[in-house]
Amino acid sequence: MxxxxxxxxxxxxxxxxxxxxxxxxxxxxxxxxxxxxxxxxxxxxxxxxxxxxxxxxxxxxxxxxxxxxxxxxxxxxxxxxxxxxxxxxxxxxxxxxxxxxxxxxxxxxxxxxxxxxxxxxxxxxxxxxxxxxxxxxxxxxxxxxxxxxxxxxxxxxxxxxxxxxxxxxxxxxxxxxxxxxxxxLTMRHGPIAEKALKTSEASGSRFQMTLLLRAASYFVFSAAVGVLWVFSGILGSMAEIADAQLGQALAFGNVAAIAGSLLAAMITSRFGRLAPILAVCLTLALSALLFTADMALMQFYIASSLFLFAWGGGLPLLMGSVAAADSTDRVTSLLPVLAFAGMGVGPALVGLAPGASGLFQQVSYTTIGLVVLAFCLLVSAHTGPNSKKYIG
Structure with a gap:
């Protein structure tokens, strides 16, 4: 890093x-x-x-x-x-x-x-x-x-x-x-030490923009997973899958989320963040397409497992991206608020999906649109003048 x-x-x-x-x-x-x-x-x-x-x-x-x-x-x-x-x-x-x-x-x-x-x-x-x-x-x-x-x-x-x-x-x-x-009791007595900045006005402005773009990417990605978290059970019920089976599939999906998080812990030092986050975004988009009106139980298992795997793997990578650019730790400490807010905003956008007919398409279009936006924001944080200074 x-x-x-x-x-x-x-x-x-x-x-x-x-x-x-x-x-x-x-x-x-x-x-x-x-x-x-x-x-x-x-x-x-x-x-x-x-x-x-x-x-x-x-x-x-x-x-x-x-x-x-x-x-x-x-x-x-x-x-x-x-x-x-x-x-x-x-x-x-x-x-x-x-x-x-x-x-x-x-x-x-x-x-x-x-x-x-x-x-x-x-x-x-x-x-x-x-x-x-x-x-x-x-x-x-x-x-x-x-x-x-x-x-x-x-x-x-x-x-x-x-x-x-x-x-x-x-x-x-x-x-x-x-x-x-x-x-x-294991915490230090005093507060987290505030770090002094040594920046020119221009580089400081660029640094803040990079941080904001990364935080915005994290917020939008949280909105995308919020859509599937809220609507996955509803879509499963609409596909006539029993409630007990839905609960079992989502519990199994949380095991996939654990696997995604552990994988994220292993790969960042080797592959950086952009490539793994792109893979996570593609996985999340694929999972959204698998939620269909005629899906059987096995397809729901696969869709929910891919979605939760991407969630478990994507959030720590994006959180680490914000932390790498945060010189004061204040924005990093705000990440839980951004996650909760994003997960609340995402489902509210489903009804606004253009060109969608029915809830299944609305959920898919909204999720994919948010995923694309999240990745574009992250790429924007890694481009522009002196961008190599901020890659983490």
């Missing part, structure tokens, strides 16, 4: 701190991946129906985004150890309190608070890994852990909900946040 010549060498995290950051990023996402099931359980327990049940997940996601934004603003002032421990305690206490609250408004507030704690942990994780010698590898390990956590959560929560009650479900989720309390 070639560091931008305009910046002083960054203070890299130690090995133990880097492992702790990967654990924070991997486990901190637990409540987000659990939300499709958790929101339903909480709404059922409080006899909430209709659109109001969506407020649970919305509150948690907004809280997560807000927590990440707090880190972005005060990154170089936050004492890492204290912030990590307090945030983990915050997320743990908020989730464990949910079964004991009788007011639905209180539940919404608690989920927002839990999201804030998780958002801080996720953003700190991104900033620390982004400052490491090989951020692509660190991000790949985070995505691998997140995919493993998603599989575990999707299997355990239905079992606990059926055999026990909401209390046991919340204890299970809160325990993952509790694990991060001792992890926080």
């Amino acid at each position: 070639v560091m931008p010549p305009e910046t002083e060498k960054r203070t890299q995290p130690g090995q133990l701190e880097l492992i702790a950051a990967i654990l924070m990023g991997g486990l901190g996402i637990t409540q987000v991946v659990a939300m499709p099931l958790l929101a339903t359980l909480i709404a059922s327990a409080f006899q909430i129906e209709g659109a109001d049940s969506g407020l649970i997940g919305l509150a948690n996601l907004l809280g997560t985004a807000f927590g990440s934004l707090l880190v972005t603003v005060w990154l170089h002032r936050l004492p890492l150890r204290r912030t990590a421990i307090v945030s983990a305690l915050f997320a743990f206490a908020a989730q464990i309190a949910v079964p004991f609250i009788t007011d639905f408004t209180g539940i919404i507030l608690l989920e927002a608070l839990a999201g804030i704690g998780a958002g801080v942990l996720i953003a700190l994780s991104a900033a620390i890994v982004g400052a490491s010698a090989n951020p692509d590898r660190g991000f790949a390990f985070i995505l691998t852990l997140q995919a493993g956590v998603a599989v575990l959560v999707l299997l355990v929560i239905p079992f606990l909900a059926e055999a026990y009650s909401l209390l046991e479900v919340m204890v299970f989720l809160a325990s993952t946040q509790a694990l991060l309390i001792p992890v926080g």
Whole structure:
């Protein structure tokens, strides 16, 4: 990886701190991946129906985004150890309190608070890994852990909900946040050191444009995978595939996501980023074309596995690209917010796909269009005057 010549060498995290950051990023996402099931359980327990049940997940996601934004603003002032421990305690206490609250408004507030704690942990994780010698590898390990956590959560929560009650479900989720309390003890006492810039006005402007283009590529790619994440199950149902089989296929696809993330961790030092990201984009586009109205179960398995493989492999590569060009780590710490925002924006664009007839074509056209745009933005970040200085 070639560091931008305009910046002083960054203070890299130690090995133990880097492992702790990967654990924070991997486990901190637990409540987000659990939300499709958790929101339903909480709404059922409080006899909430209709659109109001969506407020649970919305509150948690907004809280997560807000927590990440707090880190972005005060990154170089936050004492890492204290912030990590307090945030983990915050997320743990908020989730464990949910079964004991009788007011639905209180539940919404608690989920927002839990999201804030998780958002801080996720953003700190991104900033620390982004400052490491090989951020692509660190991000790949985070995505691998997140995919493993998603599989575990999707299997355990239905079992606990059926055999026990909401209390046991919340204890299970809160325990993952509790694990991060001792992890926080491995953080340094002080904040991430801010790096001084040594740039001319022209090169500084070019450097900022490169960073923005890379961040925009990451956002658009997140929007593309968000389209398939939201609509893959719906398209499977429209193709008359049973719900149980859809769930099994998506769980199997998360194993493919783990494989994609591990592969990304292995290849960046050998092949750079542009060629692997092009391969990821082509894979994602192919998966979108495989979601068809007449697809059988095996075709759905292949389509969802390719899609999740591309997701698991593409995100760490793009995150590493941003980190390589980020001289302050602030934009890197904002990556979780960009991912959540992108995954929300992408599905909203499906109805705007030009020339598409029916949902299957709308999903395919939207996904492919976003993938092409994401790669073009990344290529733009590697071209122009003095572009060799910024290749990473």
